[in-house]
Amino acid sequence: MKRLERKHPLAVRWLHWINFPLLTLMIWSGLLIYWANAVYSVKILGYELLHFFPQKFYEVLGIPYQLAHGMTLHFFFMWFFAINGVIYALYTLASGEWRALVPVPGSFGRAGRVFLHDLHLIKTLPPQGKYNDGQRIAYTGVVLMGFGSIITGLAVYKPLQLAWLTSILGGYEWARAEHFILTLGYVLFFIIHIAQVIRAGWANFRSMIVGYQLVDHVAPLPVVKPIDKGDPAA
Amino acid sequence: MTASPDQFPDPAPRSTGNTAESLREKPWVSDPLSDEAAAAAMVGRTRRSFITAAAAALAASLGGAWLLSPGGRRVFAEVMRLNEGVGRQLYRANSRAPEFARDTARSPRVNGTEGLSDGFEPADWTLQVTGLAGGRDLPQFNPALAFDGADEPGSAPKFPAAPVAGLRLALADIQALPRVEMITELKCIEGWSTVVHWGGARVADFVAKYHLPAQNGIADGADGGFGLPPYVSLVTPDRGYYVGWDTASFLHPQTLLCYEMNGAPLSLAHGGPLRLVATSKYGIKQIKRIGRIAFAHQRPPDFWAEQGYDWFSGL
Numbered sequence: 199m200k201r202l203e204r205k206h207p208l209a210v211r212w213l214h215w216i217n218f219p220l221l222t223l224m225i226w227s228g229l230l231i232y233w234a235n236a237v238y239s240v241k242i243l244g245y246e247l248l249h250f251f252p253q254k255f256y257e258v259l260g261i262p263y264q265l266a267h268g269m270t271l272h273f274f275f276m277w278f279f280a281i282n283g284v285i286y287a288l289y290t291l292a293s294g295e296w297r298a299l300v301p302v303p304g305s306f307g308r309a310g311r312v313f314l315h316d317l318h319l320i321k322t323l324p325p326q327g328k329y330n331d332g333q334r335i336a337y338t339g340v341v342l343m344g345f346g347s348i349i350t351g352l353a354v355y356k357p358l359q360l361a362w363l364t365s366i367l368g369g370y371e372w373a374r375a376e377h378f379i380l381t382l383g384y385v386l387f388f389i390i391h392i393a394q395v396i397r398a399g400w401a402n403f404r405s406m407i408v409g410y411q412l413v414d415h416v417a418p419l420p421v422v423k424p425i426d427k428g429d430p431a432a
Numbered sequence: 433m434t435a436s437p438d439q440f441p442d443p444a445p446r447s448t449g450n451t452a453e454s455l456r457e458k459p460w461v462s463d464p465l466s467d468e469a470a471a472a473a474m475v476g477r478t479r480r481s482f483i484t485a486a487a488a489a490l491a492a493s494l495g496g497a498w499l500l501s502p503g504g505r506r507v508f509a510e511v512m513r514l515n516e517g518v519g520r521q522l523y524r525a526n527s528r529a530p531e532f533a534r535d536t537a538r539s540p541r542v543n544g545t546e547g548l549s550d551g552f553e554p555a556d557w558t559l560q561v562t563g564l565a566g567g568r569d570l571p572q573f574n575p576a577l578a579f580d581g582a583d584e585p586g587s588a589p590k591f592p593a594a595p596v597a598g599l600r601l602a603l604a605d606i607q608a609l610p611r612v613e614m615i616t617e618l619k620c621i622e623g624w625s626t627v628v629h630w631g632g633a634r635v636a637d638f639v640a641k642y643h644l645p646a647q648n649g650i651a652d653g654a655d656g657g658f659g660l661p662p663y664v665s666l667v668t669p670d671r672g673y674y675v676g677w678d679t680a681s682f683l684h685p686q687t688l689l690c691y692e693m694n695g696a697p698l699s700l701a702h703g704g705p706l707r708l709v710a711t712s713k714y715g716i717k718q719i720k721r722i723g724r725i726a727f728a729h730q731r732p733p734d735f736w737a738e739q740g741y742d743w744f745s746g747l
Contacts, residue, residue: 199464199465199466199467199470200464200465200466200467200470200471201461201462201463201464201465201470202461202462202465202470202473202474203459203460203461203462204459204460204461215485215488219492231623232623234621234622234623235620235622235623235624237623237624265621265622265741266736266739266740266741267740269621269741269742270508270512270740270742273511273512273515273742274507274508274511274512277511294458296455297455297456297457297458298452298455298457300455302454302455303454325452326452327452327453327457327459328452328457328459355747356519356522356746356747357529357617357619357747358527358528358529358686358711358712358746358747359519359522359523359524359527359746359747360522361527361528361529361530365530369530370617370619370625371625374623404478407478407481407482407485408474408477408478408481408482409477409481410474410477412470412471412474413461415464
């Protein structure tokens with residue numbers, strides 16, 4: 199016997215998949231803007247460990263040196279990226295989906311065990327709802343990052359009219375750096391997200407498109423078990 | 433506390449340790465189905481969703497391709513105008529960019545020589561202020577700097593029948609205006625910024641001193657009482673570089689007719705004898721070596737806007 203579990207509401211699926219090309223376009227156009235003043239690098243004791251970005255990076259990705267085009271794209275798609283994100287946040291709050299998404303007391307500690315589990319260093323996952331504690335932190339974090347990108351972006355875009363905002367963020371130069379660091383964060387998120395989706399398999403991926411997945415009837419969800427805090431497998 | 437999996441010893445959910453319980457997640461599951469019925473239901477849903485997804489991806493691809501076509505580029509232009517409208521709404525005459533300590537001021541990169549042709553003789557320089565709409569009818573002291581801008585087609589002339597002559601000013605005239613200093617970030621559209629210590633006269637003081645509105649009898653209220661047309665056109669003496677401004681930003685208190693940089697007279701490379709400096713626009717709008725200032729009813733041409741940059745470029 200099986201049950202159909204509704205995993206992702208229709209709105210979340212649409213908003214997630216609309217966000218994917220929009221964020222890609224924002225990062226792409228952001229790169230077109232960044233190359234015109236590509237000053238950031240990671241330095242340790244004065245030694246430049248990594249420059250953003252090596253010449254090879256532009257060549258491999260075939261990035262054209264087009265600042266004007268990059269700005270046009272960025273200030274066009276920013277509307278859609280921001281509106282999509284705001285709708286997602288409102289939907290998540292109104293629908294109660296946030297209950298599955300936000301970190302709960304103990305999430306940060308258990309996320310460490312999720313991390314060790316995913317590295318195959320320990321065998322058991324902590325008990326979880328729809329998302330494990332690592333996911334709760336990552337998915338809430340990436341939404342906050344989106345909010346941060348809008349805020350830092352506005353501070354760089356209108357540093358005179360929104361001078362108070364730019365000032366809160368540490369000034370114009372800092373706001374630009376923060377905007378850039380958040381973008382690096384998306385790329386990091388994306389890499390881990392894709393690796394985890396591949397690891398989780400087809401049924402999980404399909405549920406992000408179809409919304410449903412099959413679950414065994416014999417293992418009812420949610421499992422509300424009392425557990426031994428020391429060893430959940432006991 | 434220890435508990436076997438079969439026990440529910442504590443009625444308080446917080447003690448279960450299950451994160452699904454801590455915020456009362458409400459998962460939805462169907463009634464139990466036979467394996468065959470469940471598989472069939474899944475196949476049907478999968479087919480429908482994937483067809484929808486494929487259609488959406490196709491539509492997005494076609495839409496994207498159209499956006500990059502000549503027809504679609506109009507959409508970008510429209511959104512840029514929308515952004516400009518938002519920028520104008522955000523504009524406040526009392527907004528101020530932060531000022532910095534004097535010892536943080538640096539000499540900015542010389543980032544463009546358009547309009548700064550050789551053979552320029554600073555001693556012969558004068559500033560021409562003409563071209564209030566219907567500009568060709570005004571005396572042009574230097575015919576090479578004649579203003580081509582025209583009133584909007586079909587609109588009634590907003591000028592008295594006999595407009596007064598434009599102005600021709602020497603650097604001493606600008607220096608006779610109240611001298612102000614500001615230590616602000618020069619922001620390049622490329623993304624870098626440099627703190628620079630500027631000295632010069634406020635554009636607003638210049639406009640007030642020469643009674644430009646009174647001389648021309650325009651009072652459409654578009655610029656907060658100055659009675660000036662909505663746009664300003666500035667060009668270099670050789671016409672090699674030219675920018676267009678909205679009058680409101682032009683009159684911002686941090687927009688200067690600048691003749692000093694970091695405590696010294698403005699060098700030719702940085703736009704001497706007189707350049708524009710502002711906190712409300714990127715450096716591309718802060719024209720060096722101003723030859724002529726003209727007010728206009730239409731959006732004046734702009735060097736970098738013609739290369740695809742945002743005409744407004746407001747900060």
